[in-house]
Amino acid sequence: MRRAFTTLVFLLPVLVLFGxxxxxxxxxxxxxxxxxxxxxxxxxxTGTANYADxxxxxxxxNSLATTLGYVxxxxxxxxxxxxxxxxxxxxxxxxxRLFRAALLAPYVTSLVLAGVVWRWxxxxxxxxxxxxxxxxxxxxxxxxxxxxxxxxLAGVQTVPADCVDAARVDGASAWQRLRHIRLPLLRPALxxxxxxxxxxxFQVFDTVYVMTNGGPMRAxxxxxxxxxxxxFTHLTYGRAAAAGVVLWAVILLVSLVQHRALERKP
Amino acid sequence: MRKWFLTALVVALAGxxxxxxxxxxxxxxxxxxxxxxxxxxxxxxxxxxxxxxxYGVDLEVELQPWxxxxxxxxxxxxxxxxxxxxxxxxxxxxxxxxxxxLQPVGDVVTGAERAFRPSAxxxxxxxxxxxxxxxxxxxxxxVYNRKLFAEAGITELPRxxxxxxxxxxxxxxxxxxxxxxxxxxxxxxxLTFYPLLWQAGGTVFSADGTKSAFDSPQGIEALRFLxxxxxxxxxxxxxxxxxxxxxxxxxxxxxxxxxxxATAAQARAVIAGVGEQDTVIGAPLRGRVQATFGMPGAVTLxxxxxxxxxxxxxxxxxxxxxxxxxxxxxSGYFQPWTTATSAPADAVSRTFTEALPFANAGDTHPxxxxxxxxxxPHLQAALLGRATPEQALAEAARxxxxxxxxx
Numbered sequence: 001m002r003r004a005f006t007t008l009v010f011l012l013p014v015l016v017l018f019g020x021x022x023x024x025x026x027x028x029x030x031x032x033x034x035x036x037x038x039x040x041x042x043x044x045x046t047g048t049a050n051y052a053d054x055x056x057x058x059x060x061x062n063s064l065a066t067t068l069g070y071v072x073x074x075x076x077x078x079x080x081x082x083x084x085x086x087x088x089x090x091x092x093x094x095x096x097r098l099f100r101a102a103l104l105a106p107y108v109t110s111l112v113l114a115g116v117v118w119r120w121x122x123x124x125x126x127x128x129x130x131x132x133x134x135x136x137x138x139x140x141x142x143x144x145x146x147x148x149x150x151x152x153l154a155g156v157q158t159v160p161a162d163c164v165d166a167a168r169v170d171g172a173s174a175w176q177r178l179r180h181i182r183l184p185l186l187r188p189a190l191x192x193x194x195x196x197x198x199x200x201x202f203q204v205f206d207t208v209y210v211m212t213n214g215g216p217m218r219a220x221x222x223x224x225x226x227x228x229x230x231x232f233t234h235l236t237y238g239r240a241a242a243a244g245v246v247l248w249a250v251i252l253l254v255s256l257v258q259h260r261a262l263e264r265k266p
Numbered sequence: 267m268r269k270w271f272l273t274a275l276v277v278a279l280a281g282x283x284x285x286x287x288x289x290x291x292x293x294x295x296x297x298x299x300x301x302x303x304x305x306x307x308x309x310x311x312x313x314x315x316x317x318x319x320x321y322g323v324d325l326e327v328e329l330q331p332w333x334x335x336x337x338x339x340x341x342x343x344x345x346x347x348x349x350x351x352x353x354x355x356x357x358x359x360x361x362x363x364x365x366x367x368l369q370p371v372g373d374v375v376t377g378a379e380r381a382f383r384p385s386a387x388x389x390x391x392x393x394x395x396x397x398x399x400x401x402x403x404x405x406x407x408x409v410y411n412r413k414l415f416a417e418a419g420i421t422e423l424p425r426x427x428x429x430x431x432x433x434x435x436x437x438x439x440x441x442x443x444x445x446x447x448x449x450x451x452x453x454x455x456x457l458t459f460y461p462l463l464w465q466a467g468g469t470v471f472s473a474d475g476t477k478s479a480f481d482s483p484q485g486i487e488a489l490r491f492l493x494x495x496x497x498x499x500x501x502x503x504x505x506x507x508x509x510x511x512x513x514x515x516x517x518x519x520x521x522x523x524x525x526x527x528a529t530a531a532q533a534r535a536v537i538a539g540v541g542e543q544d545t546v547i548g549a550p551l552r553g554r555v556q557a558t559f560g561m562p563g564a565v566t567l568x569x570x571x572x573x574x575x576x577x578x579x580x581x582x583x584x585x586x587x588x589x590x591x592x593x594x595x596x597s598g599y600f601q602p603w604t605t606a607t608s609a610p611a612d613a614v615s616r617t618f619t620e621a622l623p624f625a626n627a628g629d630t631h632p633x634x635x636x637x638x639x640x641x642x643p644h645l646q647a648a649l650l651g652r653a654t655p656e657q658a659l660a661e662a663a664r665x666x667x668x669x670x671x672x673x
Binding site for chain 2: 039042053057123124126127129214218221231233234235
């Protein structure tokens with residue numbers, strides 16, 4: 001009993017912060033999504049009208065598809081690049097700490113500033129509806145792979161060397177050692193990285209805002225950008241909140257599916 | 267010790283409460299109407315002093331940047347920390363009225379010492395109520411780089427669409443686009459496509475405001491004009507997605523031959539960029555008719571104003587001839603009254619005066635801004651060659667009408 005109380009006391013600050021800064025805004029967003037709240041402060045309860053409105057809106061559905069496309073490009077690429085880099089760093093005999101620190105630089109760089117530089121780098125490519133999403137995904141990978149590498153490197157280093165050596169003695173190739181020894185043992189780290197990158201990719205906004213404004217021809221009009229548009233350009237706060245709830249539900253669903261898939265024992 | 271500490275804390279907190287002067291306070295959010303920061307701060311400091319002396323009410327003028335102003339204002343109003351009075355553009359006023367965020371100010375307008383231009387009043391009127399007090403009037407017009415035209419063998423600067431079309435290939439042969447154009451979705455269509463639409467004789471909304479009207483022969487003609495220029499090399503690289511910003515606009519840096527809806531500030535930037543001798547400020551372009559964008563800047567009274575009576579006093583004070591004349595003199599904009607009391611001081615503003623009769627403030631419709639965000643991507647599609655002007659406007663009209671129909 002005393003132990004439970006002590007645990008609760010230690011957890012209390014986090015619980016309070018989490019409650020105030022996560023659950024309360026989420027509840028507020030859910031409530032707002034059921035109203036036609038206006039800037040003057042008036043509102044009416046509109047039930048699920050905002051949701052019905054969203055799912056009849058081709059622009060919203062297009063933004064959902066665009067976001068899924070971005071996630072499908074960005075997350076596998078980030079994980080693949082991060083995994084490759086982690087394996088390379090693990091094999092490196094020197095400079096591992098230096099590279100690890102260097103790889104984190106994009107992660108701590110302001111994406112708004114970086115977005116301006118990337119816009120110069122890509123130039124006319126951003127005018128092409130076919131290339132704009134891959135271009136944004138490249139920026140997403142650049143931003144996220146350093147952090148993912150650090151997590152995966154820590155995971156790779158926990159793989160027992162004797163397992164890998166035993167496989168090598170048994171004649172397993174490098175690919176077989178990766179496929180059958182390292183990757184299964186990396187599953188917890190991979191699960192974390194995939195989950196974090198997926199959530200981040202679904203919420204992509206700053207690069208879109210700085211580099212493309214959702215264009216050209218809405219080819220990069222993501223869900224987070226649509227929420228911004230609904231709220232700040234159209235002043236339809238109930239609709240923006242409803243779109244936020246949809247984004248939250250999609251992330252939750254995808255995260256659960258990923259969790260199930262990656263947790264399954266081979 | 268603990269008792270002493272608690273006593274000190276209570277006294278300190280009580281001190282915070284009594285620091286208030288006890289006078290009413292009015293907060294005004296103002297933007298860089300006067301571009302020069304020092305002159306702007308000086309002017310608004312004088313306004314604060316003058317208003318406080320006259321009405322015994324504290325005035326706080328918060329100078330905000332133009333950028334992201336809708337986001338900031340929206341967020342402030344949502345969190346109940348917004349100003350009492352704010353400067354709004356006419357196409358924002360109906361949207362804010364529909365949001366229940368503004369109070370009518372007809373009494374201030376009718377009680378003003380001078381009569382406002384009817385076009386300025388129409389731009390701030392929703393239904394039969396005035397929701398803004400015009401402080402100044404802006405207008406846009408054409409700005410040319412005479413040297414670039416001359417180098418292409420064109421001595422008569424183009425005044426009509428046909429002349430611009432004819433000049434495009436000659437300039438393009440020298441790698442110069444005839445017209446600067448920003449197709450980014452963040453650029454307001456008031457300064458890009460709409461002036462062309464009006465010059466073709468078209469409108470954005472139907473007369474009753476229930477449907478779009480840009481998908482018309484006039485709208486198609488306006489978009490075809492742009493697409494023709496794009497195909498002839500007459501628009502800058504990446505015109506479909508290019509953003510606007512005075513510092514790096516092609517016309518400012520001598521990489522485009524003209525702008526069709528330049529503000530006075532842009533004209534001054536062109537003069538600074540390419541030189542006074544090569545800059546010509548012309549009349550608004552003529553398609554079927556001659557038209558351009560121009561609007562009043564108006565101060566509005568927010569419904570959430572903590573002290574509406576004091577805020578009304580502020581509106582009256584700002585609309586007084588002494589304050590407005592000085593604001594217009596310092597900003598280079600035009601006086602909002604039917605009879606201007608003095609001509610603008612600088613040459614650029616005097617030339618812009620000639621464009622005033624052609625000024626269109628845009629449709630006063632609560633969804634005017636929303637329509638822009640729906641229409642802009644389809645204009646991009648036409649400029650990128652992904653859709654014909656007919657297809658682009660038909661698709662945009664379908665989206666806009668669906669949005670207007672949803673209520």
